[in-house]
Amino acid sequence: xxxxxxxxxxxxxxxxxxxxxxxxxxxxxxxxxxxxxxxxxxxxxxxxxxxxxxxxxxxxxxxxxxxxxxxxxxxxxxxxxxxxxxxxxxxxxxxxxxxxxxxxxxxxxxxxxxxxxxxxxxxxxxxxxxxxxxxxxxxxxxxxx
Amino acid sequence: xxxxxxxxxxxxxxxxxxxxxxxxxxxxxxxxxxxxxxxxxxxxxxxxxxxxxxxxxxxxxxxxxxxxxxxxxxxxxxxxxxxxxxxxxxxxxxxxxxxxxxxxxxxxxxxxxxxxxxxxxxxxxxxxxxxxxxxxxxxxxxxxx
DNA sequence: TATTAGATTAGAATCCTTATAAACAGTGTA
DNA sequence: TACACTGTTTATAAGGATTCTAATCTAATA
Numbered sequence: 001x002x003x004x005x006x007x008x009x010x011x012x013x014x015x016x017x018x019x020x021x022x023x024x025x026x027x028x029x030x031x032x033x034x035x036x037x038x039x040x041x042x043x044x045x046x047x048x049x050x051x052x053x054x055x056x057x058x059x060x061x062x063x064x065x066x067x068x069x070x071x072x073x074x075x076x077x078x079x080x081x082x083x084x085x086x087x088x089x090x091x092x093x094x095x096x097x098x099x100x101x102x103x104x105x106x107x108x109x110x111x112x113x114x115x116x117x118x119x120x121x122x123x124x125x126x127x128x129x130x131x132x133x134x135x136x137x138x139x140x141x142x143x144x145x
Numbered sequence: 146x147x148x149x150x151x152x153x154x155x156x157x158x159x160x161x162x163x164x165x166x167x168x169x170x171x172x173x174x175x176x177x178x179x180x181x182x183x184x185x186x187x188x189x190x191x192x193x194x195x196x197x198x199x200x201x202x203x204x205x206x207x208x209x210x211x212x213x214x215x216x217x218x219x220x221x222x223x224x225x226x227x228x229x230x231x232x233x234x235x236x237x238x239x240x241x242x243x244x245x246x247x248x249x250x251x252x253x254x255x256x257x258x259x260x261x262x263x264x265x266x267x268x269x270x271x272x273x274x275x276x277x278x279x280x281x282x283x284x285x286x287x288x289x290x
Numbered sequence: 291t292a293t294t295a296g297a298t299t300a301g302a303a304t305c306c307t308t309a310t311a312a313a314c315a316g317t318g319t320a
Numbered sequence: 321t322a323c324a325c326t327g328t329t330t331a332t333a334a335g336g337a338t339t340c341t342a343a344t345c346t347a348a349t350a
Contacts, residue, residue, distance in 0.1 A: 076224065077221060078219070078222070078223070078227060092258075094266050094268050094270075097271065103266050103268070105261075107261060110258075113237075113252055113277065114277060116250075116252060117239050117277045118279070121248050121250055121281070123239050123241065123279040123280060123281050123282070124280045125239075125279035126242065126278050127278050127279075128275060128277040129276055130255075130258070130273060130274065132258065132262045132273040133271050133272050133274070134262075134268040134270035134272075135268060136267070137267040137268070
């Protein structure tokens, strides 16, 4: 039941002068209903049946638009594809090194780290990122079998 | 004067049954003398004059070996190239969003975050990563001119 | 010396993402 | 309605970073 969030997001887009095309609507809706921080390719494949002619570039274009407007966050991890997170509330991620699953968790923002870094380095700090890595409970129990 | 660290690293490699080839030695030495967390390509270009026939694959191969043995850390940032850090003591990085500079800074390890994440998510935590982003003092003063 | 395992090389291949140019669609205006 | 304007999509090419492949080379060992 994320109809409300979807409508809100659409209003935000319209307010920024962005047209709501069927493809754009579908990407947005998929993101909002997804709990798994999908990659661009996962979104593309998921919408393939509904939009057989959609280009992968359209997915990337729309994800960029959403990111620039602040509707989604792009999660980048070195080697593999970016993942996209439509939960823009403050939270961190914990990532399973075995299956790749990404799970949200909340923790008070690390303002102390930012201010200390500022003092020590002379930087003007804008933000930080943090991820925790480990093995999820599913993969833990698999390995004991 | 990192002769000592270099010798130590070489001993570690030998202890793992890794041969010390001239190319391997050069990549390792360059890394240890570098303060800038270089990319594979930067290392490759820097050693071009000394080893005109060296392949870029050799640089990647050796960096992988060093990483697997624990001599270097690979720093991955989404879009652009990985950077390699031979400082394996516990520290974090702060990154200038204007010029890309990466500076080390020390902060007590965030054990609390790890243990809370463990409790909340049921993961078995192995490690975490954190980076702070901002504008370095050089770029700050440039922008005021 | 012969054998073997490890390392390097050159180039092809791969993956993710962006750029390009043409076609398309929706809106506002005359 | 006709028209132009702008934003969007599409298909494909291009790009960059990294890895793979197969051949060659090197060093250590028997």
